[in-house]
Amino acid sequence: MDYPGNLFVVAAPSGAGKSSLVKALLELDSHVQPSVSHTTRPPRGQEKHGREYFFVSEPEFDQMVLADAFVEWAHVHGRRYGTSKKAIEDRIAHGADVILEIDWQGALQIKRIFTNAVMIFILPPSWDELRSRLERRGEDAPEVIETRLRNAAAEMSQCKEFDFVIINELFERALFDLKAIVHSQRLKYVSQKRLRADTFKALGI
Numbered sequence: 001m002d003y004p005g006n007l008f009v010v011a012a013p014s015g016a017g018k019s020s021l022v023k024a025l026l027e028l029d030s031h032v033q034p035s036v037s038h039t040t041r042p043p044r045g046q047e048k049h050g051r052e053y054f055f056v057s058e059p060e061f062d063q064m065v066l067a068d069a070f071v072e073w074a075h076v077h078g079r080r081y082g083t084s085k086k087a088i089e090d091r092i093a094h095g096a097d098v099i100l101e102i103d104w105q106g107a108l109q110i111k112r113i114f115t116n117a118v119m120i121f122i123l124p125p126s127w128d129e130l131r132s133r134l135e136r137r138g139e140d141a142p143e144v145i146e147t148r149l150r151n152a153a154a155e156m157s158q159c160k161e162f163d164f165v166i167i168n169e170l171f172e173r174a175l176f177d178l179k180a181i182v183h184s185q186r187l188k189y190v191s192q193k194r195l196r197a198d199t200f201k202a203l204g205i
């Protein structure tokens, strides 16, 4: 059986560090491919259209919804965000490991469609640290930070729906945990379906 590829879904409250962790994972592991979402929020800092997001207008997003172009989409912090079918379906069909960095509402939509998706939730170590990460990042206006912190409690309560919860206190430790989850899912297929079968054959058992 060909390696079918895994779909990893990473969710977290804003500022918990999911983009930093996923970025670091992608730098270390070329077999994992990111999905680039569409959003109606404006770009911040150095963000580029087509790299962090496809930045689209509200009417453009509406059109994509009407055209059934999204696998999932949701209202998050007063904006809309969605994963297009185009962003993931080809890659999954070709057996790539794909990682989605999306909110919990989108994550649960994905789980209903892709029942084998591996669901990972990132938590910050404390409220104080969450606030100070958002402030230190320095890319959101104070009122945006307050909205994100207000929404964080409801978001974090969803972590029980996920397969894995990583506490991002020490970055390297959290990255180690994320890598371990990705590798363990890959090994399930590689060892059970192919290498193990080859070894059994060679051993005549």
Ligand SMILES: Nc1ncnc2c1ncn2[C@@H]1O[C@H](COP(=O)(O)OP(=O)(O)OP(=O)(O)O)[C@@H](O)[C@H]1O
Pocket (backbone or CB within 6 Å): 012, 013, 014, 015, 016, 017, 018, 019, 020, 021, 133, 134, 136, 137, 168, 169, 170, 171, 172, 174
């Ligand atoms: N373990 C950590 N210790 C200290 N700072 C961290 C840690 N992880 C991430 N950060 C910092 O916290 C800030 C928020 O991280 P990041 O942008 O990755 O969060 P996020 O969960 O992706 O947020 P959003 O959903 O708003 O995009 C960044 O400035 C990042 O460098």
Ligand SMILES: Nc1nc2c(ncn2[C@@H]2O[C@H](COP(=O)(O)O)[C@@H](O)[C@H]2O)c(=O)[nH]1
Pocket (backbone or CB within 6 Å): 011, 012, 013, 014, 037, 038, 041, 072, 073, 074, 076, 077, 081, 082, 083, 101, 102, 103, 104, 105, 106, 107
């Ligand atoms: N349901 C979806 N949520 C998404 C998607 N892409 C990003 N997100 C989530 O939105 C918030 C805010 O992101 P930010 O870049 O504005 O800080 C965060 O929780 C993201 O994970 C998506 O395609 N679908």
